[in-house]
Amino acid sequence: MFLNQFLLLAAVLFCIGVYGVLVRKNGVLVLMSIELILNAVNINLVAFSAFNQNIDGQVFALFIIAVAAAEVGVGLAIVLLIYRNRRSIDVAEANLLKG
Amino acid sequence: MSTSFLLAQVNDAASAPFERPDINWHAVAPELVLLAWGAFVTIVDLIGLERTRRFIPSLTGIGFLLAMIPILTLWDAHAGDATGLAAVGDTFIVDRYALVLKGLFLISAYVIVLLSTNYMAEGDYYDSEYYQLIAASVLGMLVMASARDFITLFIALELVSIPAYLMAAWRKRDLKSNEAGLKYMLMGVFASAILLYGMSLLYGVTGGRTDFAGVAEGLADQGTTPVITMGVLFTIIGFAFKVSAVPFHTWAPDTYEGAPTPLTAFLAVASKTAGFVGLISLIVFGIGVQGAIVRPFLWILAALTMTIGNLIAMRQTNIVRMLAYSGIAQAGYMLAPLAVINQGSDPALVRESIVNYLVIYAAMNLGAFAVVIVAARKTRSGEIESFGGMFRYAPGLTALMTVFLFSLTGIPPMGGWLAKFQIFKALIEAGTTAGIALALIAAVNSVIAAFYYLSVAKNMWFMPAPDGDNSPIVIPPALVAALAITVIVTMVTGVTGIAPDLTDFGALAAN
Numbered sequence: 001m002f003l004n005q006f007l008l009l010a011a012v013l014f015c016i017g018v019y020g021v022l023v024r025k026n027g028v029l030v031l032m033s034i035e036l037i038l039n040a041v042n043i044n045l046v047a048f049s050a051f052n053q054n055i056d057g058q059v060f061a062l063f064i065i066a067v068a069a070a071e072v073g074v075g076l077a078i079v080l081l082i083y084r085n086r087r088s089i090d091v092a093e094a095n096l097l098k099g
Numbered sequence: 100m101s102t103s104f105l106l107a108q109v110n111d112a113a114s115a116p117f118e119r120p121d122i123n124w125h126a127v128a129p130e131l132v133l134l135a136w137g138a139f140v141t142i143v144d145l146i147g148l149e150r151t152r153r154f155i156p157s158l159t160g161i162g163f164l165l166a167m168i169p170i171l172t173l174w175d176a177h178a179g180d181a182t183g184l185a186a187v188g189d190t191f192i193v194d195r196y197a198l199v200l201k202g203l204f205l206i207s208a209y210v211i212v213l214l215s216t217n218y219m220a221e222g223d224y225y226d227s228e229y230y231q232l233i234a235a236s237v238l239g240m241l242v243m244a245s246a247r248d249f250i251t252l253f254i255a256l257e258l259v260s261i262p263a264y265l266m267a268a269w270r271k272r273d274l275k276s277n278e279a280g281l282k283y284m285l286m287g288v289f290a291s292a293i294l295l296y297g298m299s300l301l302y303g304v305t306g307g308r309t310d311f312a313g314v315a316e317g318l319a320d321q322g323t324t325p326v327i328t329m330g331v332l333f334t335i336i337g338f339a340f341k342v343s344a345v346p347f348h349t350w351a352p353d354t355y356e357g358a359p360t361p362l363t364a365f366l367a368v369a370s371k372t373a374g375f376v377g378l379i380s381l382i383v384f385g386i387g388v389q390g391a392i393v394r395p396f397l398w399i400l401a402a403l404t405m406t407i408g409n410l411i412a413m414r415q416t417n418i419v420r421m422l423a424y425s426g427i428a429q430a431g432y433m434l435a436p437l438a439v440i441n442q443g444s445d446p447a448l449v450r451e452s453i454v455n456y457l458v459i460y461a462a463m464n465l466g467a468f469a470v471v472i473v474a475a476r477k478t479r480s481g482e483i484e485s486f487g488g489m490f491r492y493a494p495g496l497t498a499l500m501t502v503f504l505f506s507l508t509g510i511p512p513m514g515g516w517l518a519k520f521q522i523f524k525a526l527i528e529a530g531t532t533a534g535i536a537l538a539l540i541a542a543v544n545s546v547i548a549a550f551y552y553l554s555v556a557k558n559m560w561f562m563p564a565p566d567g568d569n570s571p572i573v574i575p576p577a578l579v580a581a582l583a584i585t586v587i588v589t590m591v592t593g594v595t596g597i598a599p600d601l602t603d604f605g606a607l608a609a610n
Binding site: 045074094 | 353
């Protein structure tokens, strides 16, 4: 059974996604990196689903795809709002509020 | 092998018609009422436009109170029912634990609508969509309280969060509000992605179970492997962002300051409570069986959260930021009992102490936010110094704020004392060195917290008004109602020691 290959692919995608979220300054690219993590999750779920002979994982993956679309819809709306007001989508430039 | 399995699934589906699982309509009535009423309010707004606009806040508030009715009937119908009602399979359970929290969410949401009414109508951004989004977010919270399954929990979490991202960025042309929304959204989406990765690992190692009981079963008969460790840690980290635990708290102060103040109250109380509910259910019913991983990690999170939250709160000059950091510290106290889960003390006691803390925290923190919103109507400032002289021109308000601040500090007879007492009790009854050490850290932190809470009270009672303006504050009726509800809950819980009866609080699957 080829389970490990899928899990490794997902782990690599997850790491690329986390790296992207932490390093990228462009708002849209951060959102794309988050999509990478979500796709890693979907690969994991579908691989485990086939391995365990259990359909729940695929149902879960479908839910994640649908919710991710909603998240990105809201996310792009907020990035667009920032662009309208600042003419830039650089996340690092959003520093009016200091943690 | 996997292909044939999928084909078999498809063939099964083709030969056997889809059967709807049994749904207990009474058990899902609170959610259905809120859903129907939210749709009704949206339609009224779409048809009525400007003519109905000023009724939308009251209509939304009525919806929250209507949804309380099925909660009360369910409470009566299931007194002494130990297992709770399975509403949709075993993914959605209605027991007293869920009902207490659903009631808490609805009442908090009602108070937040009261806080928002004047604030939103007097600002430049009055839009009735704000109230519809609150209703959507509260619907997610109601589902969260009952979720006993990864998929349900995830959907509930997103339903809570996505409307909140939009509301944080509500003041469209205000750069600070935009930034608040952006930071909250990016951190929130990132956190849920991490949470999902953890869930996918747990789904795999437990042999394909997504319900908490199944996960607990699957994890109990395995040792601690690296994959299980990663799965458990990632799921906890996902929720740690939501409840703003240190070091995953960085979004909270910025978002709280930039967002409209009533929405800040919503995030600091309702949204944080929802995160806690998800975390409690997940740990108590599911991953808590892997105590060797869960306990040390939560111990560190709790100790860091209360200490760092308090130390930074001391340095704040803006009242909203101070409340944000104090809320982070309070989250640390609430995390503490989870650090002794399944160890000496009864898991029911752990859950009971956190739920009681959540109820009292909601009342006292919403009360403090209500006073801040009332005061800002006159002073137009969020600085702590601007509270000076309030005893001269608003003695009643000063007394109320003192009650809330004393309660947050944990001084008897206000409710906060009872909440803290139960946390200490749960920690000490565990009887371990780690539990007692954490109780000591919490005690030291309570003293540190007294410093900055009481300095606000000192400003109000003894300092002169910074601008010398001693004209009285006019408090609109909606805010009077909000202050009344919160102060009554804060005082009654503290004086009488009444806490929800949690002895038959639903079965504990992990045990």
